[in-house]
Amino acid sequence: MGHHHPHDHDDAPGHPHPHGHPHGHPHGHPHEVDETTAAAVDTSVPDAELSPTQLSRRNLLRAAGVVGSAAAVGVGGASGAVPAAAATAPGRPTPPARVTGWLAGDHHIHTHYSADAIYTVADQAQHAKAYGLDWIVITDHGGATHARIGVDVVNPDIRRARAETDLLVFQGLEWNIPSAEHGTVFVAPGDNEVAVLKEFETEYDGSVRGSTAATEALAVAGVQYLGAQVDSRRIDDALFLANHPARQGIDSPHEIRNWRDADPRIAVGMEGAPGHQAAGLPYGAASGRGFYTNAGTRADRFLPYPPESYRTWGGFDWMTATVGGLWDSLLAEGKPWWISANSDSHFNFAATAQRGPGSDFNANGRYDDPVYLGDIDLTAGDYWPGQYSRTVVGTTGGDYLDVMAGLRAGRVWVDHGRLVRGVEVVVRRRGGGGPEYPLGSVATVNSRVRLEVVVRVQLQDLPNWAQFTPQLNRVDLIRGTVTGAVADRDTFVAPDTRVVRQWDTSGRTGVVELVEPLPLPEEPFYLRVRGTDGNFGQPGFLGAAVDPAGPRLDVVGDADPWEDLWFYTNPIWVLPAR
Numbered sequence: 001m002g003h004h005h006p007h008d009h010d011d012a013p014g015h016p017h018p019h020g021h022p023h024g025h026p027h028g029h030p031h032e033v034d035e036t037t038a039a040a041v042d043t044s045v046p047d048a049e050l051s052p053t054q055l056s057r058r059n060l061l062r063a064a065g066v067v068g069s070a071a072a073v074g075v076g077g078a079s080g081a082v083p084a085a086a087a088t089a090p091g092r093p094t095p096p097a098r099v100t101g102w103l104a105g106d107h108h109i110h111t112h113y114s115a116d117a118i119y120t121v122a123d124q125a126q127h128a129k130a131y132g133l134d135w136i137v138i139t140d141h142g143g144a145t146h147a148r149i150g151v152d153v154v155n156p157d158i159r160r161a162r163a164e165t166d167l168l169v170f171q172g173l174e175w176n177i178p179s180a181e182h183g184t185v186f187v188a189p190g191d192n193e194v195a196v197l198k199e200f201e202t203e204y205d206g207s208v209r210g211s212t213a214a215t216e217a218l219a220v221a222g223v224q225y226l227g228a229q230v231d232s233r234r235i236d237d238a239l240f241l242a243n244h245p246a247r248q249g250i251d252s253p254h255e256i257r258n259w260r261d262a263d264p265r266i267a268v269g270m271e272g273a274p275g276h277q278a279a280g281l282p283y284g285a286a287s288g289r290g291f292y293t294n295a296g297t298r299a300d301r302f303l304p305y306p307p308e309s310y311r312t313w314g315g316f317d318w319m320t321a322t323v324g325g326l327w328d329s330l331l332a333e334g335k336p337w338w339i340s341a342n343s344d345s346h347f348n349f350a351a352t353a354q355r356g357p358g359s360d361f362n363a364n365g366r367y368d369d370p371v372y373l374g375d376i377d378l379t380a381g382d383y384w385p386g387q388y389s390r391t392v393v394g395t396t397g398g399d400y401l402d403v404m405a406g407l408r409a410g411r412v413w414v415d416h417g418r419l420v421r422g423v424e425v426v427v428r429r430r431g432g433g434g435p436e437y438p439l440g441s442v443a444t445v446n447s448r449v450r451l452e453v454v455v456r457v458q459l460q461d462l463p464n465w466a467q468f469t470p471q472l473n474r475v476d477l478i479r480g481t482v483t484g485a486v487a488d489r490d491t492f493v494a495p496d497t498r499v500v501r502q503w504d505t506s507g508r509t510g511v512v513e514l515v516e517p518l519p520l521p522e523e524p525f526y527l528r529v530r531g532t533d534g535n536f537g538q539p540g541f542l543g544a545a546v547d548p549a550g551p552r553l554d555v556v557g558d559a560d561p562w563e564d565l566w567f568y569t570n571p572i573w574v575l576p577a578r
Contacts, residue, residue, distance in 0.1 A: 108342035131386030149365025178215035249301035275344020279381030280559030314551025410440025473534035
């Protein structure tokens with residue numbers, strides 16, 4: 001007699017048969033080899049529902065004292081950790097999805113409805129479209145004036161932009177996270193998009209409500225509020241991502257974990273690379289990339305963060321750029337926490353507009369439309385959406401909810417300066433065949449199945465927006481052991497994570513396919529990938545043994561972003577089958 005159990009890779013490419021089916025027939029995918037054992041150690045299945053062979057195996061294991069233990073099923077090894085991309089189904093692996101397209105976007109863009117920005121929604125939208133983006137999020141700053149006026153009056157402009165272009169234009173805001181930095185909050189378009197954002201801003205914005213260390217709980221409540229609005233169907237979806245997380249040193253590790261754990265459906269990640277990348281131009285603002293220039297002197301900073309955390313590394317935030325650092329510490333817990341890259345456009349380098357004269361922002365919630373006065377602004381630190389940074393999302397369709405689902409699932413890679421045309425990473429059985437597990441997914445496989453990771457990169461063959469064609473010269477594979485929940489929620493290291501493979505791709509053209517055999521998945525682990533033009537580098541923050549050729553610590557005032565290009569992917573987990 002076969003038994004029924006949920007089948008978590010139903011939608012895997014090359015895995016076409018229907019699901020929820022009895023597991024009594026031969027399979028063509030990795031966990032067929034030891035299905036009897038897998039069934040025997042699955043204590044959620046009563047003895048009476050096992051086949052005689054499975055029951056015999058269970059009795060054998062039971063006699064050995066291993067049934068019911070994490071070690072018996074090989075999940076999490078001695079720690080008993082259960083890594084899972086649990087955003088959509090806590091405790092269960094995420095099924096691979098059939099990606100039908102990759103949509104580039106930017107979730108951090110300001111307009112003249114922000115007190116420190118200038119451009120109209122239409123201007124940002126048409127530039128985003130011209131620079132090749134498929135979706136954007138308008139995120140004017142939260143605050144008293146925005147909550148009172150701006151969140152309402154920007155909406156007609158957003159609706160008009162939706163109507164006049166095929167660009168997907170979300171409405172959101174940049175949340176002043178109580179006791180912490182900023183974050184993108186956005187919702188799916190709908191009748192209640194303004195009402196929900198207005199309520200959220202009024203009740204949970206740190207600028208409106210005041211922000212002190214004592215208000216950490218208010219931030220958690222804000223995330224939970226958004227989840228409640230989805231559950232009550234006032235809105236179809238909502239997401240939150242932390243922006244420029246290491247810039248001021250006030251996003252402590254435990255706060256990030258608390259946001260994520262408050263509702264993993266809503267709190268899904270952080271900017272791996274901040275905006276304001278033009279700020280590093282030596283012939284421009286001559287500041288820090290991302291305007292990361294803080295000296296770590298704020299009284300409310302997280303004291304254990306080192307001085308190097310207040311700078312970007314190859315244009316990326318220290319939390320992401322450090323192999324074995326804070327991002328990896330979350331991934332090593334099995335927590336889905338994804339990265340993105342955005343423009344944070346306020347004033348753009350070499351633009352020619354100035355604010356409309358005579359504007360009264362406080363009265364109107366906006367500045368008047370910008371005007372042309374013939375001056376070129378070479379001191380601005382931003383690029384237009386899509387001009388330099390991209391967040392590329394693998395989707396199963398082309399609408400708003402598809403983009404949000406792709407972000408939530410972590411089917412995301414990011415790059416600077418259009419370093420590459422496309423990136424695909426999958427884990428599969430060695431030699432191919434069976435399902436391929438894409439970015440953001442969990443490959444749940446028998447611990448005796450030999451696997452490989454395949455990195456396919458479509459190399460760039462077109463000029464970027466600085467008028468040159470980038471060359472990808474190296475790709476790095478990073479692997480970390482999943483060790484389970486941490487006892488110290490302020491930890492920001494993952495000691496078992498390191499670069500395990502480097503490929504030289506210099507001189508290559510077209511599509512390169514890089515294949516690396518993986519160790520037997522006797523313990524859960526994860527993989528992520530990055531690539532670089534190789535112009536700059538240095539041993540990683542945690543040393544050459546961890547990262548022999550990581551990104552360079554950016555020099556304030558002398559860091560031309562076009563000369564130092566990287567791409568990063570989100571991870572894939574590999575989990576021994578239960």
